[in-house]
Amino acid sequence: MKELGISALDHLIDQLSQLPGIGRKTAQRLALFILKSEPEFATELAEAIVNLKQNTHLCKRCFNIAEDDLCAICKDTSRDIHKICVVEDIVDVMAIEETHTYHGLYHVLGGVISPLAGVSPDQLHIKELIRRVQDEPIDEVLLAINPSTEGETTIIYISEQLKPFNIKITRLASGIPIGSHLEYLDMATIGRAIQSRQEMK
Ligand SMILES: [Zn+2]
Structure with a gap:
C-alpha cells in the first residue's frame, strides 16, 4: 500500500501494523480513526500504552x-x-x-x-x-x-x-x-x- 507522504501518519501506520492480526489496511483505518478523533481520546490512548509498560512487570513468584x-x-x-x-x-x-x-x-x-x-x-x-x-x-x-x-x-x-x-x-x-x-x-x-x-x- 502506498504511503501518504505525511510522516506523522505514516509513522503511526507503521507502528500499528506491527501489532498481531493488524494488516497494513487495518492499521491505516485505525490511524485515520485516531486522526479524526477528539484530542483527548488520542492522549488517553497514548497514556494508556505508556502506563501499561511503565507500571506493570512480571510477578516475582509466578511470572503472571x-x-x-x-x-x-x-x-x-x-x-x-x-x-x-x-x-x-x-x-x-x-x-x-x-x-x-x-x-x-x-x-x-x-x-x-x-x-x-x-x-x-x-x-x-x-x-x-x-x-x-x-x-x-x-x-x-x-x-x-x-x-x-x-x-x-x-x-x-x-x-x-x-x-x-x-x-x-x-x-x-x-x-x-x-x-x-x-x-x-x-x-x-x-x-x-x-x-x-x-x-x-
Ligand atoms: Zn503471581
Whole structure:
C-alpha cells in the first residue's frame, strides 16, 4: 500500500501494523480513526500504552502480569495455595480464569521447549517452578500446556523433573485438538478439560 507522504501518519501506520492480526489496511483505518478523533481520546490512548509498560512487570513468584511484586492471583488469600497450574503464557492464565473452574495458583513458563526454535528448558521458568514445589505447600501441579509436539516435550520434561517430589501431577483431559491454543478455545471446553484432568503416572 502506498504511503501518504505525511510522516506523522505514516509513522503511526507503521507502528500499528506491527501489532498481531493488524494488516497494513487495518492499521491505516485505525490511524485515520485516531486522526479524526477528539484530542483527548488520542492522549488517553497514548497514556494508556505508556502506563501499561511503565507500571506493570512480571510477578516475582509466578511470572503472571503484576502491578506490585506479586500479581493479583498470588496476593488473593482465598486461592488454593496447594495447587499450581503451569501454562505457557499470560494469555492462558486469562483464558483459564474466565472459566471460573480453577482456584489455585499459576506458574507462567514463558514458552515451551523447542529444539527447532532454539528454546531450551533453562530459557523457561522451569527452575523457578521446581523451587516453588520445594518451598511451597504444593500437592498438585496441573500441566495446562497447549497440545503440540513442543507442548508434549515440555509436559514430559517437567513431569520428570517433578517426579522426586511426592505430589500429584496432572494434565488437561484429552479432547483438546492437537495444535489448538487455550486462548482460542471456548470456556466450556477449557472448563471441562480442567475439571476432568488426568493424573500422570
Ligand atoms: Zn503471581
